[in-house]
Amino acid sequence: MTSRIRFALPLLLLLLGASLPAHALSSANDKAATQAGATLFGQKGCAHCHGEAGVGGKKGPSLTNLRKDKEWTPARMTNQILNGGQKMPSFSDSLTDTEVAQLVTYLRARHKPASPPVSARQSVQPAQ
Numbered sequence: 001m002t003s004r005i006r007f008a009l010p011l012l013l014l015l016l017g018a019s020l021p022a023h024a025l026s027s028a029n030d031k032a033a034t035q036a037g038a039t040l041f042g043q044k045g046c047a048h049c050h051g052e053a054g055v056g057g058k059k060g061p062s063l064t065n066l067r068k069d070k071e072w073t074p075a076r077m078t079n080q081i082l083n084g085g086q087k088m089p090s091f092s093d094s095l096t097d098t099e100v101a102q103l104v105t106y107l108r109a110r111h112k113p114a115s116p117p118v119s120a121r122q123s124v125q126p127a128q
């Protein structure tokens with residue numbers, strides 16, 4: 001039930017957005033969303049498995065070329081993040097729809113900003 005709403009809401013926002021003058025909004029918004037996505041990628045633990053900036057790690061594949069892969073549509077990426085996979089946890093409880101959209105925007109961006117450095121507390125946790 002709730003998963004339907006999760007998919008319906010971004011679609012609705014997309015339709016609403018389509019009626020606004022796209023040129024005025026898109027590029028500045030995309031940049032902000034990409035930057036926000038980069039921050040989330042570090043903060044929410046994606047980098048723990050997928051490596052810094054998604055270059056790939058011991059626990060997760062590289063995500064850097066995903067934007068060129070036609071099979072990985074934004075919808076499929078959204079679905080992977082919300083529901084997880086075989087070895088990836090679900091993030092539907094820990095991310096808002098906006099945050100998921102920012103992560104997908106980040107993964108689809110041509111030039112990916114680096115996520116900010118981790119805090120001292122995060123960096124003392126043992127690497128696994």
Ligand code: HEC
Nearest residue numbers: 044045046049059060061077080084085086087088091103
């Ligand atoms: C516990 C390790 C782990 C964490 C944390 C994790 N992932 Fe993954 N992720 C994986 C693995 C392993 C796969 C490969 C498919 C599978 O097993 O689900 C994957 C696959 C993906 C894919 C599909 C790409 C592909 O080639 O399969 C995307 C997109 C993705 N992850 C994004 C994210 C994002 C964004 C986050 C943070 C919100 C995240 N992942 C957090 C382990 C992780």
